[in-house]
Amino acid sequence: GFVVKKNELNSNLFDYQKDIVIWSLKKGKSAIFADCGLGKSLMQLEWSNQVYNYIGGSILILAPLAVTEQTYREGLKFGINSKVVECQDDVIEGINITNYEKLDKFDTSKFIGIVLDESSILKSFTGKVRNQIINNFKDTPYKLACTATPAPNDYMELGNHSEFLGVMTRGEMLAMYFVHDGGQQR
DSSP, X not given: OOOXXXXXXXXXXXHHHHHHHHHHHHHSEEEEEOOTTSXXXXXXXXXXXXXXXXXXXXXXXXXXXXXXXXXXXXXXXXXOOOEEOSXXXXXXXEEEEEEGGGGGGSOGGGEEEEEEETGGGGGOTTOHHHHHHHHHTTTOSEEEEEESOOOTXXXXXXXXXXXXXXXXXXXXXXXXXXXXXXXXXX
């Protein structure tokens, strides 16, 4: 990651949002688990904007279908340029937004940063989309996972987030933090 100062961030962010964005940028790969209404869209747009300003290249925001245009409009509202894209040919340098269903239309190796909007999509630990996301972005240097529903009591989902972010695989996380009793009953 890299360091930015509060005064370098979008002035529309609240102080707590600036602190979260600064922390996330410093980590380079992080997750924002913030409740509804706390401004995840603006934080992820500003995170993406800062990655673009610092590194250059293309950043992809993957969002649910119904949220794609909303994220674009939110960027316009706060002075952050982005583009809704359908396929790799549409991609620009800067922030690109598409929905999860179109992921297979992109060369994911071309992106310097990836944002998962509603990263709870990683919930299904054996799902095709989960595996596609983790595998396609394993070498992406900047990653951000954002959700209001991380299901903190669901260890598998936390393990999937850990694997997406490149911290450790889901299996490693389970082995490190949880004891398997072998299933023996008395």
